[in-house]
Amino acid sequence: MPLLLPLAIVAALLVDRLGEPPAWMHPVVGMGRYLGWFKLTKLTAAPAFIAGALAWLVGAALVGFVALWLEGWVLLGLQPWHSPWRLLATGLLLGLLLKPLLAWRMLADEALAVETALNESLDAGRARLSRLVSRDTATLTETEVREAAIETLAENLNDSVIAPLFWFAIAGLPGAAIYRFANTADAMWGYRDEREWCGKWAARADDVLSWLPARLTALVLLPPSLLAVAREARRTPSPNSGWPMAAMALRLGVRLNKPGVYSLHAGGQAATAGALQAACTVAGQGVVAGAVLIAALAWALRMAP
Numbered sequence: 001m002p003l004l005l006p007l008a009i010v011a012a013l014l015v016d017r018l019g020e021p022p023a024w025m026h027p028v029v030g031m032g033r034y035l036g037w038f039k040l041t042k043l044t045a046a047p048a049f050i051a052g053a054l055a056w057l058v059g060a061a062l063v064g065f066v067a068l069w070l071e072g073w074v075l076l077g078l079q080p081w082h083s084p085w086r087l088l089a090t091g092l093l094l095g096l097l098l099k100p101l102l103a104w105r106m107l108a109d110e111a112l113a114v115e116t117a118l119n120e121s122l123d124a125g126r127a128r129l130s131r132l133v134s135r136d137t138a139t140l141t142e143t144e145v146r147e148a149a150i151e152t153l154a155e156n157l158n159d160s161v162i163a164p165l166f167w168f169a170i171a172g173l174p175g176a177a178i179y180r181f182a183n184t185a186d187a188m189w190g191y192r193d194e195r196e197w198c199g200k201w202a203a204r205a206d207d208v209l210s211w212l213p214a215r216l217t218a219l220v221l222l223p224p225s226l227l228a229v230a231r232e233a234r235r236t237p238s239p240n241s242g243w244p245m246a247a248m249a250l251r252l253g254v255r256l257n258k259p260g261v262y263s264l265h266a267g268g269q270a271a272t273a274g275a276l277q278a279a280c281t282v283a284g285q286g287v288v289a290g291a292v293l294i295a296a297l298a299w300a301l302r303m304a305p
Helices: 004-016 027-036 045-078 084-101 105-120 122-129 142-189 200-220 226-233 242-252 275-303
Strands: 256-258 262-264
Touching: 004 084, 004 142, 004 275, 027 045, 027 084, 027 142, 045 084, 045 142, 045 200, 084 142, 105 122, 105 142, 105 275, 122 142, 142 200, 142 242, 142 256, 142 275, 200 226, 200 242, 200 275, 226 242, 242 256, 242 262, 242 275
Parallel strands: none
Antiparallel strands: 256 262
8 A cells, every 4th residue: 555645645735725624623623622631730840740741641642542543444445455546535535634633724824924914013913923923922023023933934834744744654644643742732831831840741752753854844945055954953942943944044045033042044134025925935845845755755665565
């Protein structure tokens, strides 16, 4: 079945153009609700760490089991294997299940909506950006709003598209589902505040699972120099998110700055009007390049004896 996963990847990205499924049936929304049940911030460090790790492991096991069951149910549709129409139909169905675990159209739409809001007013742009980032946007300048939007576009290109596809190629639907659970847990718990100890396991798990995909994301953005990307990426506190952000900054020739934390490609131009559209174009090209590489990886892994 070497062609099945590449077919599913293509199907998922085509279906993604239609938008997101409703919240009541969205698996990532369900993961967030599960994680939201746990109120662990009042525990001391060691109990919080243990409880957070156990909650993560149980959640990952549940997500993986459901995904494995669904994938097994779909694969029954391959019988008989010699039928190309059954292979095509099974790839489409698997792609439909994969789609909610990735989100390219929504990511691009949200990034471009920041520029649209900025055209109305700076306050509108700040308000729109606040839906995408955890930082305080109240005092950001117009340039800083665009920089933050480009940063989150680049970072989430990995988290919401390339990494789920990568783990789908490696471990099928359970791989993509467990990755999205890990990334959701890190987004909800992985902060250096009252959530630090209960979210420490989640943060480290996301770091491990995102390590290779983040570097692949930087590669498919086609920066002028991967050595420069590596140098710039080290300026960020994250071991992974700096890679796609640095690659985007270098590819666009713009400066991406988080005040008081880091400045990527400090010698670049300011992010003026048009920079967000250019970033979305580059990211879209990266999605295509990444999908081709990952589909080839999925095919090669299943052709190996």
